[in-house]
Amino acid sequence: MPHPYVLLSAAVSLDGCLDDTGPERLLLSGPEDFDRVDEVRAASDAILIGAGTLRADDPRLVVRSTARRAERAAAGRPEFPLKVLVTGSGELDPGAGFWRTGGPKAVYTTDGGAPRAQAALRGLKDADVVPVGPELDWRAVLEHLHAAYRVRRLMVEGGGSVHTQLLRLGLADELQLAVAPLLVGDPAAPRLFGPGGYPPGRLRLEETRPVGDVVLARYRPVAPGAGPAASAADRYWLGLACDLARECPPSRTAFSVGAVVVAEDGTELARGHSREGGDPVVHAEEAALARIDRADPRLPTATVYSSLEPCARRASRPAPCARLILAAGVRRVVTAWREPDTFVPGADGSGVLAAGGVDVVLLPEFQDRATAPNLHLLGGSV
Numbered sequence: 415m416p417h418p419y420v421l422l423s424a425a426v427s428l429d430g431c432l433d434d435t436g437p438e439r440l441l442l443s444g445p446e447d448f449d450r451v452d453e454v455r456a457a458s459d460a461i462l463i464g465a466g467t468l469r470a471d472d473p474r475l476v477v478r479s480t481a482r483r484a485e486r487a488a489a490g491r492p493e494f495p496l497k498v499l500v501t502g503s504g505e506l507d508p509g510a511g512f513w514r515t516g517g518p519k520a521v522y523t524t525d526g527g528a529p530r531a532q533a534a535l536r537g538l539k540d541a542d543v544v545p546v547g548p549e550l551d552w553r554a555v556l557e558h559l560h561a562a563y564r565v566r567r568l569m570v571e572g573g574g575s576v577h578t579q580l581l582r583l584g585l586a587d588e589l590q591l592a593v594a595p596l597l598v599g600d601p602a603a604p605r606l607f608g609p610g611g612y613p614p615g616r617l618r619l620e621e622t623r624p625v626g627d628v629v630l631a632r633y634r635p636v637a638p639g640a641g642p643a644a645s646a647a648d649r650y651w652l653g654l655a656c657d658l659a660r661e662c663p664p665s666r667t668a669f670s671v672g673a674v675v676v677a678e679d680g681t682e683l684a685r686g687h688s689r690e691g692g693d694p695v696v697h698a699e700e701a702a703l704a705r706i707d708r709a710d711p712r713l714p715t716a717t718v719y720s721s722l723e724p725c726a727r728r729a730s731r732p733a734p735c736a737r738l739i740l741a742a743g744v745r746r747v748v749t750a751w752r753e754p755d756t757f758v759p760g761a762d763g764s765g766v767l768a769a770g771g772v773d774v775v776l777l778p779e780f781q782d783r784a785t786a787p788n789l790h791l792l793g794g795s796v
């Protein structure tokens with residue numbers, strides 16, 4: 415049964431704490447990072463927290479930016495992501511602001527907790543209570559979110575107990591940590607990750623970026639069981655896109671990228687590569703999509719394979735490739751490599767696509783093939 419893409423997001427002190435033990439919520443991030451989190455929220459279909467975080471912080475979990483909400487609505491998505499809560503006890507305060515803000519709510523609980531949760535939330539129209547068995551089975555929660563609410567991208571905003579379980583079970587696809595320059599120092603303060611049996615091995619560091627005075631670090635757990643499964647066909651077509659990247663005329667000012675658009679039944683619809691046909695600025699996805707009739711009924715179920723994540727901003731044309739893909743109605747992208755900061759710092763083509771309802775699958779095992787024709791541009795940044 416399919417699961418959503420699961421992104422764990424947390425702000426953490428230098429000594430690994432999520433909060434202190436005072437009555438007020440400890441502010442770890444600054445305004446720039448709150449805005450970054452808002453962007454990640456806007457790109458998500460749902461945001462999940464544990465009942466401990468509800469009790470401690472009563473977060474609203476809304477997309478604050480009106481522009482981002484408008485963009486979601488324009489893409490045919492609900493203005494706010496679904497708000498998801500997990501509770502074993504079902505002991506919930508119906509007076510919390512959580513229930514009165516943002517999008518609809520889904521409460522996952524145990525068979526034992528369900529009657530209490532239902533009693534607490536009686537009278538709230540947009541809160542579903544979903545029991546998932548005698549124990550809270552995380553796989554069942556993720557499957558239900560995917561099937562019943564069409565959640566494809568789930569952001570998890572804590573607390574530590576929830577993050578710890580998802581990482582331990584190999585159910586997290588990405589970890590985004592905002593590391594704040596302060597020390598909490600209190601042994602009783604809640605920690606991001608508790609002790610326990612995690613999948614072995616190192617996480618893969620995908621990105622680091624200063625955001626105000628915090629450092630964003632993005633990791634991908636690469637242990638067995640983590641990550642969306644890719645099919646043999648995905649590997650074949652992404653391999654072809656990486657081969658096409660080698661055919662690009664050389665450049666010192668732009669990446670060499672290959673792209674293929676493939677219908678659901680495996681028919682190749684078009685291919686392209688950077689700077690092809692004597693056009694010094696054309697991008698691979700743009701060149702491939704230009705070859706396909708906009709009315710082709712296979713586009714909504716097609717996949718774009720691109721050796722590099724489709725661009726989010728570009729100077730050379732009005733529309734970046736992520737927008738062209740959205741405009742073409744394609745709903746799935748498979749790529750080998752997230753765009754580094756070489757030309758466009760902070761570009762997030764995957765975020766733009768995800769905000770428009772596109773499933774983005776990253777196959778990092780192809781990254782070496784995708785970067786090979788670009789090594790002269792990278793200066794050791796990969």
Ligand SMILES: NC(=O)c1ccc[n+]([C@@H]2O[C@H](COP(=O)([O-])OP(=O)(O)OC[C@H]3O[C@@H](n4cnc5c(N)ncnc54)[C@H](OP(=O)(O)O)[C@@H]3O)[C@@H](O)[C@H]2O)c1
Pocket residue numbers: 423424425426431432433439442463464465466467468470471500501502503504505549550571572573574575576577579604
């Ligand atoms: N810095 C940050 O980014 C950040 C983000 C979020 C939270 N926080 C902090 O984290 C602290 C809260 O963390 P936390 O670990 O105590 O709480 P939590 O992870 O938010 O919630 C734990 C609760 O979730 C429910 N739960 C989780 N897993 C379950 C399972 N397998 N079965 C049944 N129920 C389950 C239980 O609810 P019941 O008790 O109802 O059974 C459990 O007590 C707060 O201090 C908050 O400020 C910080």
Ligand SMILES: [Zn+2]
Pocket residue numbers: 697698699700724725728734735736
């Ligand atoms: Zn592009």
